Amino acid sequence: MSSNMRALGLIIITLLLLTAGEADDTDVQGWTCGYRGLCRKHCYAQEYMIGYHGCPRRYRCCALRF
DSSP, rough: OOOHHHHHHHHHHHHHHHHGGGGSSSSSSEEEEEEEEEESSOOOOTEEEEEESSSOTTTTEOOOOO
């Protein structure tokens, strides 16, 4: 029983590490910028671009229009 749980734990950790490496490809990262803005590669239609301040390379600061 213990060896089965250890193997299951190793499989789960391996899968989590593999999927964590793919987080760089997502459109939204955890970075915030400006006044309630989010760093994105492309702003959506309901958002406007504030600028690049506070965002990593190739990301821009997007905020909602309302």
